Structure formats: structure tokens, C-alpha cells
Amino acid sequence: xxxxxxxxxxxxxxxGAALAQQGLGSQGNAMTVGVMQDRAANGPAQALxxxxxxxxxxxxxxxxxxxSRRMPATQAMLEQRTDLTGDYVRTVVRTxxxxxPRISRGEVSDRQLDTIVGYLTERRP
Amino acid sequence: MSIPDIRPALxxxxxxxxxxxxxxxxxDRAAYSDHFAADETRxxxxxxxxxxxxxxxQEIVRIxxxxxxxxxxxxxxxxxxxxxxxPVAKGSVVLDLTRLKKIEIxxxxxxxxxxxxxxxxxxxxxxxxxxxxxxxxxxxNSWGSVAGNALDRGVGYTPFGDHAAQICxxxxxLPTGDLVRTxxxxxAGSPNWQLYRNGFGPGWDQMFCQSNFGIVTKLxxxxxxxxxxxxxxxxxxxxxxxxxxxxxxIAALRREGVIxxxxxxxNWLRSAxxxxxxxxxxxxxxxxxxxxxxxxxxxxxxxxxxxxxxTYGHLDMAEAAMRVIDRAFDGKAVLAKKPKRWSRGxxxxxxxxxxxxxxxxxxxxxxxxxxxxxxxxxxxxxARGDLAMAQFRRTYAxxxxxxxxxxxxxxxxxxxLTNVNQLLxxxxxPDMMGRVDAMFRDLVRDAKANGYGEYRTHIDYMDLxxxxxxxxxxALGKLNRTVKDALDPNGILSPGKSGIWPSHxxxxx
Numbered sequence: 239x240x241x242x243x244x245x246x247x248x249x250x251x252x253x254g255a256a257l258a259q260q261g262l263g264s265q266g267n268a269m270t271v272g273v274m275q276d277r278a279a280n281g282p283a284q285a286l287x288x289x290x291x292x293x294x295x296x297x298x299x300x301x302x303x304x305x306s307r308r309m310p311a312t313q314a315m316l317e318q319r320t321d322l323t324g325d326y327v328r329t330v331v332r333t334x335x336x337x338x339p340r341i342s343r344g345e346v347s348d349r350q351l352d353t354i355v356g357y358l359t360e361r362r363p
Numbered sequence: 364m365s366i367p368d369i370r371p372a373l374x375x376x377x378x379x380x381x382x383x384x385x386x387x388x389x390x391d392r393a394a395y396s397d398h399f400a401a402d403e404t405r406x407x408x409x410x411x412x413x414x415x416x417x418x419x420x421q422e423i424v425r426i427x428x429x430x431x432x433x434x435x436x437x438x439x440x441x442x443x444x445x446x447x448x449x450p451v452a453k454g455s456v457v458l459d460l461t462r463l464k465k466i467e468i469x470x471x472x473x474x475x476x477x478x479x480x481x482x483x484x485x486x487x488x489x490x491x492x493x494x495x496x497x498x499x500x501x502x503x504n505s506w507g508s509v510a511g512n513a514l515d516r517g518v519g520y521t522p523f524g525d526h527a528a529q530i531c532x533x534x535x536x537l538p539t540g541d542l543v544r545t546x547x548x549x550x551a552g553s554p555n556w557q558l559y560r561n562g563f564g565p566g567w568d569q570m571f572c573q574s575n576f577g578i579v580t581k582l583x584x585x586x587x588x589x590x591x592x593x594x595x596x597x598x599x600x601x602x603x604x605x606x607x608x609x610x611x612x613i614a615a616l617r618r619e620g621v622i623x624x625x626x627x628x629x630n631w632l633r634s635a636x637x638x639x640x641x642x643x644x645x646x647x648x649x650x651x652x653x654x655x656x657x658x659x660x661x662x663x664x665x666x667x668x669x670x671x672x673x674t675y676g677h678l679d680m681a682e683a684a685m686r687v688i689d690r691a692f693d694g695k696a697v698l699a700k701k702p703k704r705w706s707r708g709x710x711x712x713x714x715x716x717x718x719x720x721x722x723x724x725x726x727x728x729x730x731x732x733x734x735x736x737x738x739x740x741x742x743x744x745x746a747r748g749d750l751a752m753a754q755f756r757r758t759y760a761x762x763x764x765x766x767x768x769x770x771x772x773x774x775x776x777x778x779x780l781t782n783v784n785q786l787l788x789x790x791x792x793p794d795m796m797g798r799v800d801a802m803f804r805d806l807v808r809d810a811k812a813n814g815y816g817e818y819r820t821h822i823d824y825m826d827l828x829x830x831x832x833x834x835x836x837x838a839l840g841k842l843n844r845t846v847k848d849a850l851d852p853n854g855i856l857s858p859g860k861s862g863i864w865p866s867h868x869x870x871x872x
Contacts (some may be wrong), residue, residue, distance in 0.1 A: 242461065246719060248558060265597075266634075266665075266668050267466070267633075267634050267663065267665050267671075268633055268634040268637040268638055268663075268724065269597075269627075269629070269633065269634075269669065269671055269714070270597055270671060270703075270712075270714060270716075271714070271723070272712050272713030272714055273713045273714075273721055273723070274711070274713045274719060275447065275721075276711060277484075277487075277488055277491070277544075288831050289484075289485070290489075292484075293482075293484045293505070293720070294506070296787060298506075298723045299722050299723065299728050300722040300723050300724075300725045300728075301722075302723075303723045303726040304726050304729045307640065307729070317400040317867050321727065332390055332394070333390070333393075334398070334805075336729075336733070336734055337725075337726075337728045337729050337735060337736075339398040339443070339447070339735060340390075340393060340398070341385070341394065341819065342391065342394035342395055342411065342440070342448070342459065342461075343386050343394070343413075344384070344386065344413035344459035344461050345439070345440075345459075345461050345804050347383070
């Protein structure tokens, strides 16, 4: 299990895509934007998401930052989405989307992708 | 160049490492292509194989030799500005080492032995979970491999930021399939493999950097003991010409060891391209004009140039270094000089200056909206202010000539300066992509005319850059080829890497 390792800084501490906008949308030099990404996980499925996806899809990840430009704040953090389907996640991972590169099966196996899909779709109503 | 039918080899690969680890569908081949390319098919591999152990790497190499099939080795394949996972020679089989993820840390000595699949976030998590008092040095975009980045001579922002210089001991699969360990690792059971670089006789670690002479399956690296304090300044400069005196000031501090990290002095676009998109500033084509530059600087409250200086270590030492830095900048006009101070027990700065991995800087791929990317152009020059200014003026003129937005920094080595440029582009704009290629060739020509060479380059330009290292009629290139042919007689390992091609084999220039 991946242990809790950091606290998020300041405005980033509340969670949500708006935070990415707060962190990057205001004044200041991009070289000194501080971010301590929450790397915690509960259970193996979330741990796999953290290992494979969180670097870009949690707070201040490249994916979160770019997604927050074109969708509502609550949509930019994948773990807060309730509308993701398995087919959609699989397609985006394997074919890429916008600035997201394709993720190879060497990096994320089909079985691992099934686990991540399960985690990201469990919040569907 | 021609590559033989790889299908018989794929069968043997599948028998050796399992069919589930051999990938050759169109979707798989696309996943190992150059993600930033206008035409991803130019460097599309024929297949990819992902072994799970050094023994499996050895077996793959033996099979590749039997079938004369070229392999293109990647660690994690995230070096996007330089071609990502894609091979120089189209049709090569990508040897993807991302499944090799072992981490062995010697806490007492401050060293780590990593396999190539270990990313910066993996190693960071490993250290944090165990609460080890060790800091990483990470590049500005930290999703890549720790070993791969060091082997490609990547750089970070702490005193351990010259990553290739921190290498201490390798395990390497040679092109014949034999396994060697370098330095003290050549002695079975040595406790000094990650402690003493040279061993006895010739040292080979650097031979496997940016080369195609072997496949590194383990890499020893020195880590920075957690400092007691990190002090520094974030400095903004108002005028373009401030670059000259600032380079002379900082270079002296770097030579003397007052500053032991590699500061990077960059322009306003570094902030704007990460935090915003171009359409927020202008609808006009061509390089950004003065109005937009002024608006960007005002919005982010930044200078034409910015630099971050940091000193690390015991508080007494860091404070003493800060006093020297103060004296060095005394009486010199800066726009802002904001002090930074961290001491043990506080939350770290949360940037690469404190070894924290981040990925958001690559949001600059979205600068033009749509599907973007960048290509790196990074010539090395002497750490002198007058030469830095001249370099800036010539390069800036080329950005304007080709209608590209100036995105550059000057990174301080101990004796040299690397002018890191990122040409930010929209890969769905064919006209722009054509200009990028022409501009890149012009930039290389300009650097060569001044005696400067690039330290690293994209797969499209490896032959071009190698050709600029031309002393003695290209004597270095001849030496590289002699070594290549001796170690890899069938020419199967990463043909074309760094402009090194085999004389014989399935893929040769």
C-alpha cells in the first residue's frame, strides 16, 4: 500500500480542479509554483492509479492543468468524475487524447488497465 | 537502410518472455511512436517487447542477433522532446524496460541501485514511504526514468543535478548477450559497487551514456542527504541586456562552489506557456510582439529573465553562502530579489529545487491550443556574459525569422552554459511544423559556426548533430563506429542512436 506522504500546500489543500487553476492561473513564476502532490491510496486499485496515472491526473499534474482549461473545475480531476465509462477510459489510454500520449501495454498491461477502469468508474451513479 | 522480416523473431521473443509481453498490433506500434511528431509513422517501430528481468533481456538480445533484428532500447520512453519511445530506424523492435522496477537503497551511504523502469515518482514514493533522509534530483518534467534520464545526461536543479555525474556502477547486457558490471561491481560480492566509481583499470560507466554499446539493466546513483536548510533567492531581471552581467555574476559563484546547483535563467514564456495558452495573449501569427510580452510580464509580475538560486546544506554554511551571493549582487539593478528559506521539519518548497517530481511544466505542450509539443535545442557555450548575449541575439533573430515564440533558458554548469530552447509547436499545423524543421537546422548551423555543439538531440537530428563534431575529419565518429562494430558485430542495438551506426547489420546508415 502506498502510504500517505505529504500534505498539499496552501490553496491546493482543498482538493478539486479549481485548485490547479488557482495554482497556475494567478501571478508568479512557473518555476516556483510549489506542489506536494497527495500520493496516498486506499487499497490496491487506487494504489495502481497513483502509480500509473496520478503524476498527471492528481493535483497540479499536466493532465489536470490542461483539462481544467476546457471543462468545469469538478471534471478535471479524474478521481472526482462520476461520468467515466470503461470504454472511454480504455480508448483514451490506448489512443491518447489531445496532449495525452498513448499509454503502451508495456507500461500498463490490459489487466492493470481493467483494475484502473474499475477504480475510475466505481463512482458512477 | 533495410530491416529484415521481424516475424520469425517475434515468435522467438514470445517463446522467451511470453506472448503477453510482445506487442505488434497497429495500436501497440502507435503507442511506441514519437508522440510529438507531425507524422508519427516516420519513426514507427515494427513491434515492442517488454522483458521482466535482466535474464530475459539477455535472451532477447541473443534472439535479435540470430535474426539480425535491430532493437531500440527505452527505459520508460518519456523523453518526449527528443522522440519519446520511437526508434531512429523505422521498423526497429522497441526493447521496453519499463517492467524492470527494482529499487535498492543504501540509506547509510546515500545511494540507490535502480532498474530502468523506475520513474522519478516511483523512487520519490519509495523514499517518502520509508521516511528516508534522502532527496532526489529531478528534471523539470519528472515522469521519465531515473536511470534513463541519467544515461541521457539529463539535468536537475539541486547540487546533484548533473545526473550522469552521479552514476556509480552499472549492470549492462552487452550486444552479445553477456552481462557485465562496471566499477567495483566487477568484483563478485563487492560492497563498494555504488561507492567507488572506478574499480581497477578503465572505467566504463560513461561509455553507456547516450550510446548504443549496451543495455543498462541496473544503474547506481548517488543521492543527496537531506540538507538542514535550503536558502536562496528568486531573482527577476527587467532588461534583455541584464543577461550578460547576470551570467558573469552567477557563473563566478558557480565556479567557486558558492552555488553548487545548476541555476537556470529563463525568459517570460516559461511561465506563460505553462500557465496559459497563446490565444489568451494574441491572435496574431509570428513571434509574440512587445505588447504581448509586456502583458505577460505584468500578469505574472516577472522580469524579461528570471533565475532561482539555491544553497543547500547545514544552515551555517547556507547562510554564509547567502552573504556571498548578497555581496555579488550588491549594487546591481534587479527588478526583484525575493528570499527563499526552508529548514528541516518544514514542508519542502514542492518544486524540483527540493527534488519534488512534477509534470505540470509540460502543460506548455498546450501553448498553441490543440495537440502540441516541443523539440529541444540545447547548445553548450562558455559561461561568459558576452557570449551568452551574442547567443541570445542570434537565436532570438532566428525565432523571429521563423515566426516562433522565444522560449529559452541558460543553465549553469560548473564551467559551461547550456542554452536550453524549447520550440513550442502545434503539430496539426503543417506550415509551422515545416518552419520548425528549417529553423532547427538553421540553429544547429548557427551553433556550429560558433564552435558550439548540442549536448542532446531529437531522433530526427542525431546524424546532423553528430556531423558537427568534426575534429580530425570526424575522428570521434570513426572511433564510435569502431567501438560499435567491435561490441555489436551484427549491429542490432539501437542503430542510429547519437549518430552511431554499425558498419554491418540489418539497419545501417
